[in-house]
Amino acid sequence: MKKIINEPDNYLKEMLSGIYIAHKDMVTCTDDDLQCLVSKYKKEGKVGIATGGGSGHLPLFLGYVGEGMLDGCCVGDVFQSPSAEQMLAVTKEIDSGAGVLYIYGNYNGDIFNFDMAAEMADMEEDIRVETVLGADDVASAGPSAPGEKSTRRGVAGIFFVFKCAGAAADKMMDLDNVKRIADKANANVRTMGVALTPCVVPRVGKAGFSIGEDEMEIGMGIHGETGIRRGKIEPADQIVDEMLGQIVADLPYESGDEVAVLVNGLGATTLDEQYIVTRHIDEVLSEKGISVHRYYVGEYATALEMAGFSISLLKLDDELKEMLDSDAKTPFFRQ
C-alpha cells in the first residue's frame, strides 16, 4: 500500500479534519460528528438535499455540499455506508420545513441506512423525506423493467442529478418539483467506466484484486466490482467507441438530442488522458448527430487511486439545461 497516511484507523477522521480546515468558510459538521457534514450556506424555506455513502470517492460526496447544490452529506469509512443515525442527524440539521430529498447511489448498505433514516425522520421528527437512487452504470446490470427497481449501481453520473436538483432547490421549488427534476436527470443519465489498476482500501492494506500489466477491465465499478469484460489495453479511441456505444444504445441517445458530457478520472489517470478521450467523444457524438451543450472533464467521482475513467451522458431538455447552467459554489465545484 503506497499511501501518505498515518494509522489506517485514523484515516477517515484525519481526512475529514483536513476538509473542515481547508473549507471552513463553506462547511461544518453537525452533532459533533465529523462524518455529518452540512453547508454553512442556508436559505430559509428551501428544500434540503442530502447525500451520503462510503468515503474514498472525493470529491464525491462532501465536495458538492454548498451553494446551489447539496445541503448536507454523511460519509462512512472508505467504501462503507454511514449509519442511519448519522443520516438522521444531517436530515434534521438541513430541514427548514420544506422537506428533504436524499440523492445517493444504489448500494445496499446505503439503502438500508438511509431508508431507516428516512423512516425515523418521518416518524420521530415529522420531516418529509423523498429519495432518488442514482443507478447510472450501464455496465452493472441490464435495464430494469418498467415499474421495477433498478439493480444498476450508481456512479459518476450522480453529479448531474446533484447539480440539477441542487439548482431546483436553490430556485425555491418545492419538494415534489425538486424530486421530479432529480428523477428526470436520473432517468436521462448513463455512465460506463473502465479501470486499469485496482485500488487499496486503507483499513485492508492491499488490493482486493489485480489487473494484468497490459490489461484493462471495461465496466468495473468504483469499488472494484467486477466489470463486463477484461482484455488487453486498447487505443483510447477504441475504448471510447466501446463505452460510448453501450451508453448511447442504452437510453438510447438519438440524433438531434442535446447532451452534457462528463469525463471523469477515477484517481490516477491524468487530465491529459481525459482530454484525449474528450476529443474522441466529441468526434463520435457529432458523427451521431448528438450535440454537446457542455463538457465537464476531471475527477468528479473517484475510486481512491484507481487508474481509469468513466463517461457519463445526460440528455437535456430546456428545464434540465437551465438547472445545469445555473451557478454553484462548493468546495470542489464552481460554475
Added chain:
Amino acid sequence: MKKIINEPDNYLKEMLSGIYIAHKDMVTCTDDDLQCLVSKYKKEGKVGIATGGGSGHLPLFLGYVGEGMLDGCCVGDVFQSPSAEQMLAVTKEIDSGAGVLYIYGNYNGDIFNFDMAAEMADMEEDIRVETVLGADDVASAGPSAPGEKSTRRGVAGIFFVFKCAGAAADKMMDLDNVKRIADKANANVRTMGVALTPCVVPRVGKAGFSIGEDEMEIGMGIHGETGIRRGKIEPADQIVDEMLGQIVADLPYESGDEVAVLVNGLGATTLDEQYIVTRHIDEVLSEKGISVHRYYVGEYATALEMAGFSISLLKLDDELKEMLDSDAKTPFFRQ
C-alpha cells in the same frame, strides 16, 4: 505503460484538441498552432501575462489561462519546452500595448526559448517583455547568494505567482508593478515535494527510474529529478514534519507571519491523502504561530501519474492578500 492514449506521437495534439473542445468558451489557439493557447477574455490596455513549458503538468500551465490570471501559454511536448517562435506568437497575440510578463519555471530549455522569444518580441515587434522565473523548490538546490541567479527548479508554487500577478494585471496595473508583485510573490514562496512512484513519458513508454514498493523520495522534481533523500515510506505526519521543516526554515517563515498554503497532488495521490496532510500542516503551522489565510488543496501542478504531493507556502502582506483573494475564472481554477 498503463495509459489511455492512442499513438504516443499524437498525444500532445489530441490532448490539446480535447482542451479546446471542452473549454471553447474560454480559450483558443493562435497562429493555427494548438501549442499556442490564448484566453478569449481580453481587456484593452492590460499587461499580458504568458507562461509556458513542457506538457504533463495539467492543470499547469494551460489551465490557468483566463480571467484574472494568465492571457496566454505555450506548451511543448511532455516535459519539453516549446519553441521560441511559438512563445513569440503568443506574445504578439496577447500584447495590447502595455507589454508582456513571462512567468515560468526555472528550467534550461524554457529559459533558452523564452529568452529568445523576448529578444525577438523586443527587436522585431517592439513589445516590452519582462520575465519572472519560478524557483520555489527548496529541495533542488541551496538558496542563491544575493544578486545571483537562483539554480532552484520551479514547481507548484508558481501557481501563487500566477494568481497574484494575474490579479495585478487585471486591476490594470502597469508592467513594472505587475512584475514587482510577481517578484514579491515569487520571493515569498517555497515548495517541497515527495514522490512515491515514477511517471511515464508517453513518447518514451517506460519509467526513467523506479522507487521501491516501500520507498519514497523526498524532494524529487516534477520531471523525476533526483531528490534529496530516498527512504522507507513514513507516516504522513512525519513526512509533513520533514518537508515543512525545510520550507519554514528556508525563507524563513516566522511566528506572526500570515501565509497561504497549497497542498498539491502530483497525479495519482488521492484527495483523501492530501486532506490528511492538510490537517497536520495546520497543526504544525499553528504551533509555530504562523496563521493560514487560505488553503488550496488538490492537483495544481502534476507530474503525469506520479504518486506524491508537494507543500507550498506563500508569505503574505496586505498587497499579496488582496491579489490572492480577488476573483479568477479559468478552465481549471475559479475563485
Added chain:
Amino acid sequence: MKDIVTTTEVRELLISLADFYEEKKEELSSYDAVIGDGDHGMTLARGFAAGKEAIENIAAEDAGIYFKMFGRNLMGAMGGAIGPLFGSIFTELGKTCMGKKEIGLKEFTDGFEQALLKIMDLGGAVPGDKTMVDALEPAAAELKKSKEEGVSLLEGMKNAVTAAKRGMKETVSMEAKRGRSQYLREKSVGHQDAGATSTYFLFNKISDFISGGNL
C-alpha cells in the same frame, strides 16, 4: 432450573458479547478477507463495543430496552450494509421483548424469527445466497420447532446452535449472490461466509451463557 433469562442477565449477556467479538476479531476478518474486504471482524467488534458502552452504565426497566439500545448503537457504530443487518437481530429482539422482564424460549424464538424476516426484507437475501441468512434461517426454524415441542430454553438454543453451524458449513459450497462477494461469482465457491460464521458464533455464545451456570 429457571427456564428464563432476566433483565439483568440480558444486560450481562450483551456485555459479554462485546468481549467475545473483540476476541474473535481476527478470525472473523480472515473469513471476510478471502471473498470480501477483510473487515467483518473489525466491524463487528466496533459495533458490539458501542452496544456495550450504551448499556453498561444504565439500569433499564426491562430486557426489551437493553436489546433495543444495544442494537441501535451497534448499528450506528457499524454502518455499512452489515450494521442494519446484524443490528436488526437486536432491535427485533428488542421489539419482541419490549416491556418484558423475563425472556424465555418463546421470546427468543419470536425475536429471531422477526430478525430473520427483517434481514431478508432489508437485504433481499434468501437461503442459499451465501450470507448470514444461511445460518440464521435454520437456527430460527429450529427454535420454532423446539418451542412447539416444548423443550427447555437451553435445549432449544442448543438445537439452534447445531442448525446454525450446519447452515454456516453449507455456505462453503455456495456461490455468493449478495454483498461484496457476489462480484467474485464462481470464485466465491469453496469459502465459508463471514456473516454466517459470526451468526453461528452468536447462537453458540447465547447457548453457552444460558448453560454456563448463569441461570
Added chain:
Amino acid sequence: MKDIVTTTEVRELLISLADFYEEKKEELSSYDAVIGDGDHGMTLARGFAAGKEAIENIAAEDAGIYFKMFGRNLMGAMGGAIGPLFGSIFTELGKTCMGKKEIGLKEFTDGFEQALLKIMDLGGAVPGDKTMVDALEPAAAELKKSKEEGVSLLEGMKNAVTAAKRGMKETVSMEAKRGRSQYLREKSVGHQDAGATSTYFLFNKISDFISGGNL
C-alpha cells in the same frame, strides 16, 4: 580542387543532413535512453526534417540565408533545451555567412566558433560537463588551428572530425553537470553523451560531403 562550398552546395549539404539524422534516429536515441529520456534521435530527426522542409523549395541569394532559415526552423520544431542549443550551430553559421556565396574554411571556423560561444552562453555548459560542448569545443579549436596553418577546407574539417570524436569518447568517463543526466550524478559515468555523439556526426557528415566528390 575548389576549396569552398557554394550556396547551392550548402543547400544540398543541409538537405542531406536531414536524411542522415533520420537514419541515425534510433542510434542517437539509444545513447540518450541510458542517461536521459531516450528521445534525442527523434528530436533531431524532427528538427532536421523541419529545416529541410523550409529550404527545400526556395532558392536563396546566399549561403547565410540557407543556414539561418534552416536553423530557425530546426529550433522551432525541436523545442526543448536542445532546440536552441543545436539550432544555434546553424543560426550562428548563418550570421557568419550572411551575404556570402562561397563558404570556405574561414567561414566554417568563424561560424562554429560563434556557435560554441552561443551554446556555452545559453546553456552554461563548459568542457567536461558531458554535453555536446565536449565534442564542439575541440572541433572548433582544431578548425581554428587548421585555418591558421592554412590547410585545405577538407583537411581542416577532417581534423575537426578527429577532435570531435576524441571529445565525444571522453564524455564516457565524465559525470554529467548539465541537462537531464545531471540528476543521475555519479550514475551518469560510464556512458557516452548523446549530444556529443550527434555533434561528432555533424562534423563527420560535413567532412564526407566535402570529400564526397561534391566539391
